[in-house]
Amino acid sequence: MKKSGLLCFSLVLALAASTKSNAQEFYIRGGLGLVTESGKTEFNNADPNGLTMIQQSTDVTVGADGKTNVKSLAGTLGGGFKGNLTFGYMFNPYIGAEIGLNYFDGSERTIGKLTSPLMQSKETAYLRGLDVMPAIYLTPAFAKLNPYARIGLLIPAAGKLHIETEANATNAAGPGTDVRVNAETEVESKFSVGFAGAIGVTYPVGPKLQIFGEVEFKNLSIKSKSAEIKKYETTAVNNASGASFLVPGQQLADLPMNEKKFEFEDSYTENSDPNAPRKIPTQYVNVGGVGVNVGIRYSFGK
Numbered sequence: 001m002k003k004s005g006l007l008c009f010s011l012v013l014a015l016a017a018s019t020k021s022n023a024q025e026f027y028i029r030g031g032l033g034l035v036t037e038s039g040k041t042e043f044n045n046a047d048p049n050g051l052t053m054i055q056q057s058t059d060v061t062v063g064a065d066g067k068t069n070v071k072s073l074a075g076t077l078g079g080g081f082k083g084n085l086t087f088g089y090m091f092n093p094y095i096g097a098e099i100g101l102n103y104f105d106g107s108e109r110t111i112g113k114l115t116s117p118l119m120q121s122k123e124t125a126y127l128r129g130l131d132v133m134p135a136i137y138l139t140p141a142f143a144k145l146n147p148y149a150r151i152g153l154l155i156p157a158a159g160k161l162h163i164e165t166e167a168n169a170t171n172a173a174g175p176g177t178d179v180r181v182n183a184e185t186e187v188e189s190k191f192s193v194g195f196a197g198a199i200g201v202t203y204p205v206g207p208k209l210q211i212f213g214e215v216e217f218k219n220l221s222i223k224s225k226s227a228e229i230k231k232y233e234t235t236a237v238n239n240a241s242g243a244s245f246l247v248p249g250q251q252l253a254d255l256p257m258n259e260k261k262f263e264f265e266d267s268y269t270e271n272s273d274p275n276a277p278r279k280i281p282t283q284y285v286n287v288g289g290v291g292v293n294v295g296i297r298y299s300f301g302k
């Protein structure tokens with residue numbers, strides 16, 4: 001499917017290049033946007049070491065009477081805020097090509113939770129990153145309120161998935177003293193390609209300046225490459241006095257390599273070497289979303 005998309009994209013550019021006219025012009029477009037998640041799926045397993053007792057993609061509540069309520073969690077990490085800067089070229093009044101740079105500041109999303117008399121755990125995740133979007137731009141070239149459509153490829157260029165974990169074990173260090181764990185993990189991605197598009201309108205506010213508004217969609221799953229626990233802190237806290245101390249032997253420096261570094265593979269042979277990163281099954285991060293963008297466009301043509 002990705003190869004077909006690349007082929008179609010190349011064919012449209014070739015068609016545009018063969019229909020040049022005197023209306024050629026460069027333009028630059030910049031704006032801000034808000035994205036909501038779409039195409040919900042199950043979240044990934046964010047605790048390979050099994051420290052939180054969280055079942056993947058669930059919100060579990062265990063009452064004092066032992067009754068358990070399980071809520072399924074599903075969604076994407078595609079919601080959040082974005083800023084974009086796009087450079088384009090119109091081959092003629094109707095067809096153009098552009099390349100956009102999108103900075104994405106993802107909303108924090110709960111991907112796992114456990115609440116019980118003995119353990120309270122929560123995992124949250126969010127994305128920060130830069131995407132590149134080469135696209136074609138199509139418009140009927142109306143003089144005033146001018147509709148347009150653009151569609152292209154979405155390619156993550158930089159950024160990481162951040163996962164934050166909090167766990168509290170009630171009375172784990174004795175009556176009235178809880179043990180709390182705080183951890184932060186960063187996930188690197190492999191090269192991934194998705195699709196994105198938008199439908200919008202422009203309106204002239206000057207000879208070369210236009211304002212625009214659009215509805216944008218994106219369909220992208222990012223393949224994980226590796227993960228590393230960057231923070232791991234275990235603290236004993238006395239609930240009466242508030243006094244706390246770090247638990248010896250249960251800090252980031254105490255974790256062996258295979259409990260703080262992980263590599264995602266489609267196929268692998270298990271290795272119990274504590275001094276090597278642990279191999280775990282490939283995971284995909286769903287960042288699908290639908291949003292709105294507004295901003296300005298400046299043309300450099302005559």
